Amino acid sequence: MLPVLDGVVMELQDCALPLLREVIPTDKEEVAFKDLDAAILVGSMPRREGMERKDLLKANVAIFKSQGAALEKYAKKTVKVLVVGNPANTNCLIAAKSAPSIPKENFSCLTRLDHNRARSQVAMRCGVPATQVKNVIIWGNHSSTQYPDVHHCKVNMAGSDLACFDAVKDDDWLKGAFISTVQQRGAAVIAARKLSSAMSAAKAICDHMRDIWSGTPEGEFVSMGVYSSSNSYSVAEDLIYSFPVHIKDKQWKIVDGLAINDFSRGKMDATAAELVEERDTAVTFLSA
Amino acid sequence: MLPVLDGVVMELQDCALPLLREVIPTDKEEVAFKDLDAAILVGSMPRREGMERKDLLKANVAIFKSQGAALEKYAKKTVKVLVVGNPANTNCLIAAKSAPSIPKENFSCLTRLDHNRARSQVAMRCGVPATQVKNVIIWGNHSSTQYPDVHHCKVNMAGSDLACFDAVKDDDWLKGAFISTVQQRGAAVIAARKLSSAMSAAKAICDHMRDIWSGTPEGEFVSMGVYSSSNSYSVAEDLIYSFPVHIKDKQWKIVDGLAINDFSRGKMDATAAELVEERDTAVTFLSA
Numbered sequence: 089m090l091p092v093l094d095g096v097v098m099e100l101q102d103c104a105l106p107l108l109r110e111v112i113p114t115d116k117e118e119v120a121f122k123d124l125d126a127a128i129l130v131g132s133m134p135r136r137e138g139m140e141r142k143d144l145l146k147a148n149v150a151i152f153k154s155q156g157a158a159l160e161k162y163a164k165k166t167v168k169v170l171v172v173g174n175p176a177n178t179n180c181l182i183a184a185k186s187a188p189s190i191p192k193e194n195f196s197c198l199t200r201l202d203h204n205r206a207r208s209q210v211a212m213r214c215g216v217p218a219t220q221v222k223n224v225i226i227w228g229n230h231s232s233t234q235y236p237d238v239h240h241c242k243v244n245m246a247g248s249d250l251a252c253f254d255a256v257k258d259d260d261w262l263k264g265a266f267i268s269t270v271q272q273r274g275a276a277v278i279a280a281r282k283l284s285s286a287m288s289a290a291k292a293i294c295d296h297m298r299d300i301w302s303g304t305p306e307g308e309f310v311s312m313g314v315y316s317s318s319n320s321y322s323v324a325e326d327l328i329y330s331f332p333v334h335i336k337d338k339q340w341k342i343v344d345g346l347a348i349n350d351f352s353r354g355k356m357d358a359t360a361a362e363l364v365e366e367r368d369t370a371v372t373f374l375s376a
Numbered sequence: 377m378l379p380v381l382d383g384v385v386m387e388l389q390d391c392a393l394p395l396l397r398e399v400i401p402t403d404k405e406e407v408a409f410k411d412l413d414a415a416i417l418v419g420s421m422p423r424r425e426g427m428e429r430k431d432l433l434k435a436n437v438a439i440f441k442s443q444g445a446a447l448e449k450y451a452k453k454t455v456k457v458l459v460v461g462n463p464a465n466t467n468c469l470i471a472a473k474s475a476p477s478i479p480k481e482n483f484s485c486l487t488r489l490d491h492n493r494a495r496s497q498v499a500m501r502c503g504v505p506a507t508q509v510k511n512v513i514i515w516g517n518h519s520s521t522q523y524p525d526v527h528h529c530k531v532n533m534a535g536s537d538l539a540c541f542d543a544v545k546d547d548d549w550l551k552g553a554f555i556s557t558v559q560q561r562g563a564a565v566i567a568a569r570k571l572s573s574a575m576s577a578a579k580a581i582c583d584h585m586r587d588i589w590s591g592t593p594e595g596e597f598v599s600m601g602v603y604s605s606s607n608s609y610s611v612a613e614d615l616i617y618s619f620p621v622h623i624k625d626k627q628w629k630i631v632d633g634l635a636i637n638d639f640s641r642g643k644m645d646a647t648a649a650e651l652v653e654e655r656d657t658a659v660t661f662l663s664a
Contacts, residue, residue, distance in 0.1 A: 095569030102561065102576035104492035104499075104506035204392035211392075218392035273390065280383030288390035 090115060117154075121162035128293060129155055129183065132173025142369055145178065149373040152179040156186025165190055168300050168338070171197040172293060176230045177313045177328040178366040182374060184315065184328070193339070196300070197313030199226040199234065199330035201285065201292035206236040206270045210243060213266075214255050220244040221252075225332045226270075226311035227321075227352075228359025229366075234330065235355035236270040238262055240346050263351065304335045309343045321348065321356065327363045378403060405442075409450035416581060417443055417471065420461025430657055433466065437661040440467040444474025453478055456588055456626070459485040460581060464518045465601045465616040466654040470662060472603065472616070481627070484588070485601035487514040487522065487618040489573065489580035494524040494558045498531060501554075502543050508532040509540075513620045514558075514599035515609075515640075516647025517654075522618065523643035524558040526550055528634050551639065592623045597631045609636065609644065615651045 093113045100111050114120050121127070133147035152171070159167060167190060171180035180197035184190075206224040211217060221243050227235040243255035256262055269276075277285045299310055309332040316329045320342045323329050333340040348356070381401045388399050402408050409415070421435035440459070447455060455478060459468035468485035472478075494512040499505060509531050515523040531543035544550055557564075565573045587598055597620040604617045608630045611617050621628040636644070 091568050092570065095565055095567075095571075098561070098565050098568060099573060099576045101496045101500065102489065102493045102565075102573065103579040104496045105579075106505060106507040109505060201390065205390045208389045208392045212389065217394060217397060219394040273386070277383055277386050277390075280379050280386060282380065283383075285387060285390065288387045291391040291393075 117158040118162060121155075121158040124159070124163040124167045126297065127159060127163065127167055127169045128172060128297070129169065129179070130172045130293075132175075132179055134174070145175070145366065145370045146373045148173070148175065148179050149182050149370050152182040153186045153374060156183035159183065160187040160189055163187075163190070167194060168297075169195045170293065170296060170300075171195070171313075171328075172289070174230065175366060177330070177363055178370050180313060180328040181315075181326075181367060182370055185371075185374065192315040192317065195315060195328070196296070196340070197230060197328050197330075198289075198292060198296055199230050199311045199313050200296040201289050202226040202230060202234055202236065202270060202273075202330075203311040204288065204292055204295065205273050206238070206266075209266055209269055210238060210241065210252060210256065213258075213261070214243050214245060216243065216245060222308050223332070224252075224311070225309075225346075226330045227356045228330055229363050230313060230330065231359075231362065232271045232275075233359040233362045234271055235352065235359055236267055237352055237355075238266070239349065239352060240332075267355075299335050300338060300340070303337070304333075309334055312340065314340055314342070318342075320344065321346075323356070323360050324364055327360065327367060329360060329363060405446040406450060409443075409446040412447070412451040412455045414585065415447060415451065415455055415457045416460060416585070417457065417467070418460045418581075420463075420467055422462070433463070433654065433658045434661045436461070436463065436467050437470050437658050440470040441474045441662060444471035447471065448475035448477055451475075451478070455482060456585075457483045458581065458584060458588075459483070459601075459616075460577070462518065463654060465618070465651055466658050468601060468616040469603075469614075469655060470658055473659075473662065480603040480605070483603060483616070484584070484628070485518060485616050485618075486577075486580060486584055487518050487599045487601050488584040489577050490514040490518060490522055490524065490558060490561075490618075491599040492576065492580055492583065493561050494526070494554075497554055497557055498526060498529065498540060498544065501546075501549070502531050502533060504531065504533060510596050511620070512540075512599070513597075513634075514618045515644045516618055517651050518601060518618065519647075519650065520559045520563075521647040521650045522559055523640065523647055524555055525640055525643075526554070527637065527640060528620075555643075587623050588626060588628070591625070592621075597622055600628065602628055602630070606630075608632065609634075611644070611648050612652055615648065615655060617648060617651060 097111045097113050135144050173179055176197040180195050184192050184195040203226050207221045208218045211221045224241045225237040238252040241252035242249040243252055311330050313328045313330045316323045316325050316327045332343040385399045385401050423432050464485040468483050472480050472483040491514050495509045496506045499509045512529045513525040526540040529540035530537040531540055599618050601616045601618045604611045604613055604615045620631040
């Protein structure tokens with residue numbers, strides 16, 4: 089893949105970007121991870137036909153154990169690590185566990201694409217731009233068990249912020265097709281394009297990293313998979329679980345005190361259960 | 377291709393872009409071209425192995441005659457048309473000729489990617505970001521006969537603007553490998569990636585359209601293929617030829633009065649000769 093990587097370098101150079109200083113293409117961990125401030129881990133083993141979940145986890149544990157160890161050895165201790173490669177939450181957890189001297193808070197996984205999808209679905213339904221929809225939440229795993237939650241979402245219509253349910257005026261859709269559309273969107277894009285999401289995933293990565301660096305606006309929150317360590321929202325500890333977060337001074341903080349009804353509780357627990365199972369399988373390969 | 381196009385629409389929606397209002401995917405000219413303010417014509421017939429230049433031109437004349445006629449019939453008369461599909465200059469000329477009620481000045485073809493490549497090559501050589509290199513020029517055809525000219529280019533180093541030749545301090549490179557690198561860059565990207573330039577072409581399209589809408593900074597110019605009608609720089613008339621232009625109030629104006637030495641003159645004439653030949657072949661198919 090190195091010659092192809094050279095082509096990507098040429099593409100970057102040819103963009104004549106104002107902030108790009110240098111590109112170092114390499115397949116050597118000691119070069120790639122040296123003194124990093126930010127790492128975006130996009131490569132993973134995709135699920136192939138006939139592959140069992142266990143085999144998929146085993147292959148990815150090998151990759152993210154190695155990348156975690158390389159971060160531990162070469163990166164700055166302040167490095168911010170974003171895991172994109174699927175299964176992103178569990179891969180992120182494995183990377184974090186394999187880099188014990190880097191704070192677990194420095195690791196996150198991408199659920200911003202799901203977050204943006206949820207925003208845009210609501211926006212189209214209301215006939216407003218996506219930026220007039222705020223505070224959607226993606227809870228849990230970046231998988232089809234994720235729970236896109238609009239109970240705290242506001243839609244700006246005609247100058248005022250409405251509760252999402254009041255703006256959309258279709259509870260059945262919000263509790264049904266909206267949720268499954270966001271959960272299944274990745275598969276729908278692949279079915280149409282015959283290729284995975286590319287531009288929208290890149291946009292979500294930029295949004296995620298920009299917010300880590302520059303913070304979230306007052307009164308707004310975004311979704312990201314972060315380390316669950318304090319039983320927030322009764323989510324099991326030692327998972328990478330997607331929560332609503334505020335970010336300030338490059339530190340995220342889970343938005344607390346949001347009311348959770350029974351409908352939401354059940355879905356938040358179901359995606360947590362999937363993550364516990366993934367973790368418990370993955371860690372057996374970690375110690376192997 | 378319509379199902380694939382639906383996938384692209386999903387990607388755009390999932391970006392949750394602040395300025396995107398609506399996307400209308402269609403294969404119907406009367407829908408696609410209706411009341412357009414801006415048109416970016418990216419589709420063309422690529423050259424296939426064993427295809428002669430004449431056959432390539434014939435296939436593309438059919439496409440751009442039809443798209444020009446659709447612009448004539450459905451678009452606003454103020455529409456700004458950017459042709460990207462190759463051979464871009466001649467395709468652009470055919471589209472303009474096929475839309476007689478739209479001013480020829482509203483048509484341009486993309487040489488901004490070549491312009492950005494030239495900027496970035498000089499910038500890397502000088503160890504500065506691409507944005508510190510200004511006023512490179514791409515003359516002529518968006519093909520391997522194009523002439524990337526740095527005789528009027530300035531490089532900002534350590535706070536002062538240096539002439540490019542003084543900044544680079546390697547005349548042989550600037551008059552040799554630099555030129556051929558820019559001319560052959562598209563082929564080099566394909567050789568490495570096994571795919572055409574994508575991101576860098578998209579970036580160049582955005583740069584081009586933004587400059588048409590918002591203008592160029594004072595004292596800077598950019599390259600674009602525009603209609604040659606006034607014998608500027610002794611270039612034959614009735615060609616789409618890439619010139620250095622200033623843009624203000626959505627109108628481009630060729631930067632005049634730049635000194636042209638014999639070295640440049642020869643290369644500017646060679647690429648013009650290629651365009652004359654392309655045009656003369658293409659128009660025979662136009663009247664057919």
